[in-house]
Amino acid sequence: MSAPHNAADPALGIAFQEIEKRYGDLFALRRVSLSIRPGEMVALVGANGSGKSTLLRVAAGLVRPSSGRIEFGTRSIAEGPYGSLALRRRIAMVGHSIMLYDALTAEENLSLFGQLHDLSGLPALIRDGLAAAGLAQRSSSLVRTFSRGMRQRLAIARALLSAPGLLLLDEPTTGLDVQGIAWFTDTLRRLRRGGCTIVMSTHGPSEALRLATRAVRLEAGRVAADSAKGAELTSMLDFQEN
Amino acid sequence: MNLARGARIILAKELRTEFRARELLSTTIVFVLLVIVLFSFTFDPTSAESRRFGPGLLWLAFLFAGSLMLQPSFLREQSNDTLASLRMAPIEPFAIFLGKIAANLFFMLLAELFLLPVFAVLYNVSIVPVFGSLTLVLFLGTLGVATVGTVLSAISVHARMRELMLPLLLLPALTPVLVASAEVTAGLMAQPPVLNTEGLLLLVIFDVVFLTAAWLVAEYLLEE
Numbered sequence: 001m002s003a004p005h006n007a008a009d010p011a012l013g014i015a016f017q018e019i020e021k022r023y024g025d026l027f028a029l030r031r032v033s034l035s036i037r038p039g040e041m042v043a044l045v046g047a048n049g050s051g052k053s054t055l056l057r058v059a060a061g062l063v064r065p066s067s068g069r070i071e072f073g074t075r076s077i078a079e080g081p082y083g084s085l086a087l088r089r090r091i092a093m094v095g096h097s098i099m100l101y102d103a104l105t106a107e108e109n110l111s112l113f114g115q116l117h118d119l120s121g122l123p124a125l126i127r128d129g130l131a132a133a134g135l136a137q138r139s140s141s142l143v144r145t146f147s148r149g150m151r152q153r154l155a156i157a158r159a160l161l162s163a164p165g166l167l168l169l170d171e172p173t174t175g176l177d178v179q180g181i182a183w184f185t186d187t188l189r190r191l192r193r194g195g196c197t198i199v200m201s202t203h204g205p206s207e208a209l210r211l212a213t214r215a216v217r218l219e220a221g222r223v224a225a226d227s228a229k230g231a232e233l234t235s236m237l238d239f240q241e242n
Numbered sequence: 243m244n245l246a247r248g249a250r251i252i253l254a255k256e257l258r259t260e261f262r263a264r265e266l267l268s269t270t271i272v273f274v275l276l277v278i279v280l281f282s283f284t285f286d287p288t289s290a291e292s293r294r295f296g297p298g299l300l301w302l303a304f305l306f307a308g309s310l311m312l313q314p315s316f317l318r319e320q321s322n323d324t325l326a327s328l329r330m331a332p333i334e335p336f337a338i339f340l341g342k343i344a345a346n347l348f349f350m351l352l353a354e355l356f357l358l359p360v361f362a363v364l365y366n367v368s369i370v371p372v373f374g375s376l377t378l379v380l381f382l383g384t385l386g387v388a389t390v391g392t393v394l395s396a397i398s399v400h401a402r403m404r405e406l407m408l409p410l411l412l413l414p415a416l417t418p419v420l421v422a423s424a425e426v427t428a429g430l431m432a433q434p435p436v437l438n439t440e441g442l443l444l445l446v447i448f449d450v451v452f453l454t455a456a457w458l459v460a461e462y463l464l465e466e
Binding site for chain 2: 057060061062063064085086088089091092093095096097098099100101102103104108112113115116117118158
């Protein structure tokens, strides 16, 4: 299995500046400042409820921060990529949920998102994406008939369809079997080589985490540790695995 | 991507998923059919009474159908967080609404066109001579219901007791549409038929105002 071979979008860096997100009295993020360079692969680690998913959803433009600024490349915006269609085109996400329609087939799902992204050569992209995810034989099956692992592979294929410059992954290996994890790790490796910026929150597996060039640990919505150095990085990722 | 193309893609998705499941349309048609039949049996109206009260009953039934049909519009985007992927797509937020409004308008009109002959038979009113004007009223009135209902469906999806919330918000908000649509329909069913242009104008204004409002606040309505 191989990653889709559509030309990758130039890598997109992202910088969070004093980002806060409050839900009533509850702080999901507290003054998070974090700069991620184009082409970096950052592992977001931390306990449940530490703010990893919220930070990823802020980066995706799905959650508007209560305060702070976000910079994408050279573009500085206060509230995430809401207003910019050009930015949204370059960002993709695999979330906790699969973001796919159960009542559509695998092919129809990819076609829908490909059309929304106005991708050229869509039939070939879909064919390659499904083949890469090992779902070519099930392209005409409804997603509701898929196993958890197949759904997750399709979710990843959907995110990769637009060859994003910034890929946000929220526990992307959930439900994947050994073969699926191997495919995913291989896909990440290819994306890294292509220069894609990747921000991933995950509890495993080690193969995927080992690809990270940097680890950031969140605790109670704050950045508690940030390391790109060898031993410290390994220590943080080991801590995550344990 | 322009607004129309984004809306067309969303519309195609809505039509495909509904025609594949065939849950909403059939349920709504059966519901409205039951309401119309029960009203007819309960009141056993004369022809004159039908012309006077029938349009109001008809539009009330359509309104109830709307609250039933519009509820899942955004609710079903929640199960797999599909709304997030639509929001992340490089399309105008209003394109999501426009596609859904168009789909809801289509489904409701389909149900109404199916039920209109049943209403005409049960209530002994003639609709054939005024069918063109009646279609215009149905379109304008239903567009108002679909627009407000789709917007309120997006709002109520995050609320507790959301199944109750939509009808509670929808019915008062649509009072002007209900009154104007019923009055114009009553005029068309009168002997001789009269086209109430003021009522039609009110429907047009209502539709334009609420479509514009939806366009202006679409981005905020979709926020988590």
